[in-house]
Amino acid sequence: DAMVIQNPRYQVTQFGKPVTLSCSQTLNHNVMYWYQQKSSQAPKLLFHYYDKDFNNEADTPDNFQSRRPNTSFCFLDIRSPGLGDAAMYLCATSGRDRRKTQHFGDGTRLSIL
Amino acid sequence: AQSVSQHNHHVILSEAASLELGCNYSYGGTVNLFWYVQYPGQHLQLLLKYFSGDPLVKGIKGFEAEFIKSKFSFNLRKPSVQWSDTAEYFCAVIPISSGSARQLTFGSGTQLTVLP
Numbered sequence: 001d002a003m004v005i006q007n008p009r010y011q012v013t014q015f016g017k018p019v020t021l022s023c024s025q026t027l028n029h030n031v032m033y034w035y036q037q038k039s040s041q042a043p044k045l046l047f048h049y050y051d052k053d054f055n056n057e058a059d060t061p062d063n064f065q066s067r068r069p070n071t072s073f074c075f076l077d078i079r080s081p082g083l084g085d086a087a088m089y090l091c092a093t094s095g096r097d098r099r100k101t102q103h104f105g106d107g108t109r110l111s112i113l
Numbered sequence: 114a115q116s117v118s119q120h121n122h123h124v125i126l127s128e129a130a131s132l133e134l135g136c137n138y139s140y141g142g143t144v145n146l147f148w149y150v151q152y153p154g155q156h157l158q159l160l161l162k163y164f165s166g167d168p169l170v171k172g173i174k175g176f177e178a179e180f181i182k183s184k185f186s187f188n189l190r191k192p193s194v195q196w197s198d199t200a201e202y203f204c205a206v207i208p209i210s211s212g213s214a215r216q217l218t219f220g221s222g223t224q225l226t227v228l229p
Contacts (some may be wrong), residue, residue: 033217040122040221040222041202041221041222042117042218042220042222045217092157099207100158100218101144101147104149104157105156106155106156
């Protein structure tokens with residue numbers, strides 16, 4: 001089945017130690033998104049790629065970066081995780097029309113020690 | 114910027130009860146509207162969507178939602194809930210007017226617990 005796959009499901013890292021979360025998709029969608037979702041809160045968009053064009057949200061901390069080496073893969077890099085970065089990170093994709101439905105992965109739950 | 118309000122944070126119902134979850138948005142232009150559901154331990158799944166046409170839309174698993182433009186609302190309904198409907202429900206909005214940011218904005222979610 002075509003889908004959005006996030007690895008790992010659970011990630012534990014130490015305060016200040018860089019961490020990378022990965023997302024892959026078999027939908028061949030143009031757009032890939034990264035959201036941060038904290039407990040009992042709405043998912044918050046961090047940034048998205050439209051093909052190779054990177055679009056950062058104004059309030060996304062500099063600590064968060066992303067890479068999209070090809071259509072299928074997108075990575076979220078957190079350079080120096082702080083305790084406040086502990087959250088669920090969701091990857092989503094959509095087709096060329098960004099107004100239409102987004103398809104989500106299972107998420108990666110990040111814990112900071 | 115647009116915002117989405119879900120006024121019920123936690124709803125508890127018995128099986129066979131009727132459900133209505135409220136969703137209001139603030140945006141003056143034209144929008145696409147979505148309800149997503151997140152079952153425990155699973156990813157966000159699309160329940161239903163409204164782009165245009167009949168304001169009463171039917172989704173999966175017997176859910177429906179009605180878009181009332183004058184009230185900026187898109188409430189979710191189900192006539193008779195089941196234990197398996199226990200999940201978190203998110204309303205989401207994306208503006209489609211030209212020049213608007215193509216950002217999907219979520220409400221804070223409503224946790225539905227259905228008691229057997």
